[in-house]
Amino acid sequence: MIAARHLRTLCVWSFAILLVCCAREKRNYSPPKPPAPGKGLKLVSLAPGSSAPTAEVANPYEGNALAISEGKRLFSAYNCVGCHANGGGGMGPPLMDSQWIYGSDPQNIFATIVEGRPNGMPSFGGRIPDQQVWQLVAYVRSLSGNESPFAMNGRPDQMQVHRQDQSLPHLPPQRGSAPHP
């Protein structure tokens, strides 16, 4: 009897897992043309804080492992790392937090990449094919934990910053003096 109950539970669980698997594992190399929500959006909405998306356009790659992985590759190939580092931010804002100036919904990020934003974010419209923009969107959202963790890479493969690798020893800040240049 115990065995039968286990079997039933197992069936239910495996069915649930299977449903999730399908979207995550899909690998369609020439998908139909993905939707581009950029047309309806204003160039600069300049509305920091919470932003209301204008049109609901779902990312066709939401939760897709291959797309997130490709997005990650493109993120360094297109030199996004130059400003955003690997999500930690630098010249550009960090992407590891989930509340963003211009919205963190897929279509907001799509618009940010395509249209550009004031103070440094260039417009990649016409430069990056829409399909790849969506892949970047999926990856960027995965940085902030907005994508399913099961679809994401288990680790960053690029070189990590280690404290002991840096030239200056790490000193505690001293009271009253300016930080070391």
Place this chain on the structure above:
Amino acid sequence: MTGTDVMPYSSTDDAAQHEVLQKTWAPRRGLFSWFFQIDHHSIGRRFLFTAFVWFGCGGILAALMRVQLAKPNNTFLSADRYNQIFTLHGITMMFLFGVPVMEALAVYVIPLMLGTRALAFPRANAYAYYLFLFAGLMVYGALFLDMAPDTGWFSYVPLASPAFAPGKRVDIWAELVNFTEISALIVAVEIVVTILKQRAPGMSIHRMPLYVWSMLVTALMIIFAMPSVMVASNFIGLDRLVGTHIFNPAEGGDVLLWQHLFWFFGHPEVYIIFIPGLGIVSSIVTVFCRRPVFGYTAMVLSLVATAFMGFGLWVHHMFATGLPQSGESFFTAASMMIAIPSGVQIFCWIATIWLGRPSYRPPFMFVLGFFAVFVIGGLSGVMVASVPLDIQLHDTFFVVAHLHYVLIGGAVFPLLGGIFYWFPKMTGRLMHEGLGHASFWLVFIGFNVTFFPMHKLGLSGMPRRVYTYLPETGWGALNLLATIGAGVLGLGMLLFFGNALWNMWRGRAAGADPWGGDTLEWATSSPPPHYNFLRLPVVSGREPLWHEPERAPVVAGLAADKREVLITHVFDAAPDHRYVYPSPSPWPFVAALATAAMLVGGLFTPWSFAIGLTVLAIFLTAWFWPSSPAKEGEESADSPKSGEAS
């Protein structure tokens, strides 16, 4: 007091003994009794059947690949699908067929051949079977979800590391390795313990049948080789799931570490698969030439030498990675020298045939096929052992040809012969001989037409694992020929297994000993009773049934109303003590379910292992809980408290 006795028994004694033994050893009845089974016949049969089901699946995958490669620029399969299929074909044949089927046959045959009542650790045996079943279900389920592993059965990093293998495909590979290797290791331990401690009195170590020797050697190799791949698979699991950098060169990890870990298992794996085949060949040659195998000592030493050397040549899979000259020379020498023990065995078999009087029945035909095919595989193995030749031939279709000549020649031909040979023992019925001959010739011709042209394809520059090729390369004609051959081969296999399935119910009744066999399994009825032997035999030679089988002494003094088994000494097989074996239990199945849930959960989160091991500990406690003396007492009131093995 346990001892040997030559007192003749009357038929009324026999009937009474049968009653008691039957009551003691028979499996329980009822709706869920399937999950309680632990006896080595039913688990062995299930193991064999399941392994052959996966073999069929792997064969279908191979056929799909051959169709795709039949012509250049074919679009029958997409690149992604092809990569999953060739990976799964390799995984199936190596992890889900090659090793398990050999162990499965041993689980069935070895206790009979040794003249004992049961396999050691019967509950663990059931547990190992369920894990093996779940492993195949998981990976074929993944294929239907388009998420089967696609990085090759060797799953090299960095291609399998997180950056280049998104999704859960490689995690499925890693967990599959865990599943199958736990299963294989458990069965290997059972086989070693059974062989060393449960031989019939008098079957000292130099009287063991050569098949038993081959399984002992194989099981010991499994115990030493498999942990290496489990370490590797859990390393990659850690890299992918926890974010370690064991194989990440950017962070000081090393990708070659993977290849060493993998091939330290992967090369012995080849021997693990075909050494049992060599044992089967010895059994069949003995029986069908009516003569003991020539050079018993040389045969045994060759098996042992192969096993030792098999661990010293894994690097010949890595010649193209660029190694120091001296290292390359060492591994070349080792790889060539391993041909010597195999050669010695071939010479001994030929000498046996020379001295004996062969009868050309289907099992023997498969052994002849083994000679014709395996020797080619061995000789092309000498070629790829040479560094300069290997850097040309490595990872080409030449190697595809070589490995199929070795594995199909060295393992599948003997295995098919062995199935034909032991089929009457397992089912009580004979397979059809005419169909047996027909299937042999189809398999033999189909095999050679498929794989021989691949030598040439490799020399012409065709790399392995390509999903298509350009017409300009000129590889089309030989590929088409290979595909046609694969059709013939598949037909032969269908005929063989059709023959087996049909005659399971419709075959001619076999009787206890249809072939005039020499070893103990032919001394009991076909199929054997649950307790194997009414009276446990005592052995006084290497071919017990050929030396006065009528008046052979038997063991006396074992309780029939308990699952009591005679334990003997390792070397001389002198009776040592009695041991009570455990009764059927559902816990192995439940524990296997929990293990499967843990490993499948391990695809998604490392916490699965923390939770799963805790749950498993509870189930294992239930499994090992000693049955109460009162309950035992129902069957034998005066029995002393005896330990149970599982």
Place this chain on the structure above:
Amino acid sequence: MLMNVLTYAALVHESVLDPAGTHARTIAGLWSVFLWVTAAIYVLVMVALVIALMRRGKHDAAETPRGTYAAVWVAGAASVMVLFALLTASILTGRAVAEERSEPLRITLTGRQWWWQIDYEDADPSRRITSANEITVPVGVPVTIHLHSSDVIHSFWVPSLNGKRDLIPGHDGTITILAERAGLFRGQCAEFCGVQHAKMALWVNAVEPAIYARWVEGSRKTARTPSTPSEIAGLQVFLRSPCPLCHTIQGTDASGSTAPDLTHLASRRSLGADSLPNTRAALTGWIRDAQQAKPGCQMPAIDLRSEELNALVDYLGSLQ
């Protein structure tokens, strides 16, 4: 371009048994030794087996004739000796093949998913040459190729010239090739490297030293300036489309570094690491949707109007 296509099929040299390089020739010699020796062994074993089968041995004879022991001993000893001979031949050949040679010409080969980047090193950066999927070498000069991988393990293998050598991340290696005669030699990646492993081929073009010198001169030049209106328009399309994010055309603003350098695209034999011949039609289709010819490759489908695409192909076709 047309010439390329016509001569494509006739010129494929891609066989271990058709050596055109010193190393491959030495190895082919060793192959012949192994082939004949192993074939002889096979025939001997099979003859012994057949004779054993034909002979009707004595049934159940208890003792074994002495001759049998002798025969098995002799066979065993003979196989040990033959194996030692083969081992010696193999190690001597291995030494010969691995012998270090001088490096008048140094090339770096970078394996990428799924194409080959080729850099001719030079102390003067302006004299470096970058190309893809096609190595031009002078006949009779040993060329040391430095092997490097930027992603997964690949394996460089041109059967007519030398054996293979893996490109392993974190373990750079070298391989030397020496072409003995002029010709085009094909090779394919020989280590499974992902979804398009099958379409990762390269060509080695061995030419006479004089032709090689001319090729070097031409290849060091920056890209040809567009001359016709269509070509000029094509360059504009190139620069404002996604192309320059990945591709470089020297002499223009395009300086992407993750895809093949297109400075002399029109002089190459094939597209997409020998996925397609380098024809106008193939190039048009490749730009429109490379995923048709090579599903999974990193070149995305480019959405262009047909006149833009025409101009772009005109321009790229002019980059001799």
